[in-house]
Amino acid sequence: MHHPAIISCSKLSYWVSKIKESSFNGRWQEVLSSYNDMNKAGVQLTEPSLFHPILKACSAISFTHGKSLHATVIKLGVESSTSIANSIMDFYTKAGRMSSTVTLFGSMNIRDSISWNILISGHIDHGDYDRGMHSFMQARATGFEPNISTLVLVIQTCRNLGALHEGQKIHGYMIKTEFSAISSLQNSLLLMYAEMAIEYAQKLFDEMPNRDVIAWSVMISAYVKTNKTHLALEIFKEILSQSETEIDGQTIVSALKACTDSKNLITGRTLHGFIFHKGFFHDSFLGNSLIDMYSKCNDPNSALQTWTEMPLKNIISWNSIISGLVYNEKHSEAIHLINLMQNDKMAPDAVTLVNLLQICKHFTDPFICKCIHAVILRRNHESNDLVVNTLIDTYAKCNLIFIAQKLFNLIKIRDGVSWSTMIAAFTYCGLTNEAIRVFNEMMESQEKPNAITLLNLIEASSYDSDLKIPKSVHGIAIRTGFSSDAIVGTAILDVYARYGDIMTSKKVFDSILNKNIVSYSAMIGAYGMNGVPRSAISLLNEMETSGLKPNSITILSLLSACSHGGLVHEGLSLFRKLTESLEVKPSLQHYSCLVDLLSRSGNLDLAMKLAEAYEGGASAWGALLSGLRMNYNENEDILNKVVNSVLELEPNNSNGYMLASNMYAKKGNWEDVARIRGLVRDKHVKVVAGFSMVNVDNKSRKFIAGDRNQFLSNEMRNTIENLHEFMKMDH
Structure with a gap:
């Protein structure tokens, strides 16, 4: 008869080898079965190296078994072992029980780098970025040396929090250690800088001795996102000269996006050839990007040809070509493709239905709109925000505003897009008061307006004969910080110009922080509309001094100003000068x-x-x-x-x-x-009679041609008589 100690020793050796083998091959159920058999055989778990694989199995299969094992550790009195405590912390972290992880971490007598890494990574992985960063700072104060994966996570956290200063500190720490040469960390830093301070990203990129395809892709994508598409394409051309760098699909997609945004069809075609030459034509993602590029560059025929030649088409491919045709106003061709899509047994999704609604808006057919609405209901897309907002807009364009309003009233949780869509719908249908009422409801609901909301409201207020409402909208724009925005500010100055208040238009123009070509063109047009042509010409000089080149709209605004102001010689001279010196085809x-x-x-x-x-x-x-x-x-x-x-x-x-x-x-x-x-x-x-508007005391008075029975107040009659006398004066 064998001695019990000998039986236990041989048995333990067997269980150890079996559990380690099962763990190595990822057979977690076998790990737990072996552990249970060991307990039944009366063999106590005293081997520290076994706790980690068993806890990993518990993480994969049974949280209850893991908690039971934690209790066993406490009974055996081995919880003071740092390696075992780390394994239990890792188990609780993977189970999402961070409170248990933190409690266990706090009770540890000796913590090593692994302990801190588990705690920091756990907070960050579960979205608690602030606690993750706080734990990292605490760890650094104790002399903790992070590993590569933790540093990558912390840099990502800095990016998510927009914590540029903290990210720079980590960068400084990396420079002092051997971590600065590790490509994964360099790429993480590059991505962080690209999203927060692109000039730092460019500097880091220039200093990198060995750039991999991720680094190149990050820089191209960053310049595309910041609308510096010419720089993005320059970097892509630089990659092509680097024979040691193998370009991947994501990098090409970023370059195609640069071509799309800048409407650079020539480079886009070159990229298409490169894709074909490299054998990427089977990649549906690249194919869809090519379709989008050709469509946005106003070449729908090439987009359609690319789509036709695609070996594998998915729902995104169908939607991309249909969207492209709608974008280029090829509505009949888009309808034909939608019919083909149905014949191909490809079920339409929310994007397809939105495209159908865009087509419906073009034909302004209420019956088709209602049919599409029925499909939306049958396919349970009525909760999709994009679909519902487009449907509201389409009903408004089909002059079914009462249905649009019903749909809007059914939306339980409205966001800025929903409110803006309804305001735009009422504005389109000429219901100014209703548009303003919806805006007031939006403000009462504590929903902050965005630039689109304000643009819709500005358009609504411009139809009102009372200048008081546009002034109120202007006040809202100032309070919400949008008055200095180039798009919003330009729209506001245009409204004041139409009311004849050119002085306020100029004040609004001066308050715009980043004036662009559209802002200048609008102000030049405002001067021309209000009979101040020489101010329009002076503004052209100011615009050119600021480094902006006039475009076709600017030239049109200047010609109109000279025409209304009788500046024939100046108008002809400007037309000749601008069309000869600029790449503008009249x-x-x-x-x-x-x-x-x-x-x-x-x-x-x-x-x-x-x-x-x-x-x-x-x-x-x-x-x-x-x-x-x-x-x-x-x-x-x-x-x-x-x-x-x-x-x-x-x-x-x-x-x-x-x-x-x-x-x-x-x-x-x-x-x-x-x-x-x-x-x-x-x-x-x-017959639509012409009319003139005169602004007096913030009221716009309309005078319709041929109407001799208009009511005029005494004040208004006196104003007109004064104007007549003024015009008769010899100036």
Whole structure:
């Protein structure tokens, strides 16, 4: 008969080897079965090296077994062992019981680097970044030396918290140690800097002796996100010259995004060739990125060809090409693809339905909108925010605002997009008061407005005849800190300009912090609209001094300002100078504006030649007709030619008919007057009377052409009489 001690010793050796082997191969159920068999055989667990694999098995399979093992450790009196305590801490951390981890950590007599690493990583992995950083600082104070994985986590935490200063401290620590040469840590730092201070990222990138594909990709992506697409593409070109760096799909996707954002079709095509040459054409993610690039670069045919040649298409591929066609207003082609998608048994998802709604908005068909709504309900997409907001917008565009409002009222938790969409819907339907009411409800709900909300509200307020409401919106923009935003500020100054308050427009313009080409163009247009053309020209000089180049819109605004101000020579000179010195190809709008400039100044022969030479559109011939009104003694053949051109190009616009009728009446050609009025009647042209607005004491007074029965207050009559007397004065 064998001695019990000998039996225990041999048995223990057997269990040790079996548990270690099962653990090594990841067979966690076998680990726990062996542990249970060992307990049943009466063999006590005293081997420290076994606690870790058994606790790992408990983490994978049974939390209850792990707690039981912790109790066993306490009974055996081995809880003071740092390695065993670390294993138990790791078990509780993986189970998400950080309170137990912290308690155990606090009771440890001796903590090593592993103890601190488990605690710090545990806090961070479970999203408690503040405690994770605090634990890291405590550990460093005790002389703790972190490992690579912990440092990566801490750097990621600095990035998540936006803690640039703390991240720089870690960078300093790495420089003092051997960690500074480790690529994973360098890449983590690079990513942190790229999101918070790109100039530091570029400096670190320049100092890196061995850059891997991750480093290159991080820098390209960072420049794309900060709208410095030219720098992103320069870095990509630099990669291509580095033969030792193997480019991956993610890097190419970032480069394609740079082409998409900058609408750089030439480089995008080159990248397409590179993808094909490298054999990446089977990658559906890259294929989808190419479709997006071609679509946003206004080349839908290449997008469609890329989609057709894709060997494997998923739902994202279908949605990408349909979205691209909708973006390029190829609505019929998009509908055809949606039919093909159904034939291919590819079920539409939320994005597909949003695309369908975008198509519906184009055709403004209420029936189709309701049909799509029914599909949304059948497929349980009514809780998808993007779908619901697009549906509200589509109903508004189909003039079914009451249904849009019902949908909005059904939304239980509204975000900024929902509120903005409803405000925009009421604005589109001309229900200004309703739009402002929804905005007030939004403010009462403590939802902070964003730039889009304010832009929708500004548009709504611009339809009101009372300047008090736009001023209130301006006040809201100031209080929420958006008045200095380039987009919002530009919209506000434009509203004041339309009300004739050019002084306030200029004040708003001056308050914009980062003025861009749009801001300058809008202010130049405001000056032109309000008869201050020389101020518009001065602002052009200021804009060029600040380093901004005029674009086609700026040139159009300047020409319009010169036209309304009678600055013929200056307008022609500016047009010649800007179109010759800049890469701006004049459009029909520019030539129409030139025709208007010449017509207003009486240079009708030159204006006619220009309209004919460049096949000016309705606006050009309309400008000529206005010029003839001011000089109605001109040749009648010219008048007839201009009238015929205007009515042929815009047969449903009442302005041309009314202008022609007035012209013939001035010349006493009553037969032609009767003919024009007969055309209006036969073609069922809706006559829209022109009007003028005068701003007095924050009230905009509207005067409609031909209405002789308008109510005028005594104050208003006096104002008009004063204006008449002022205009008669010899200045």
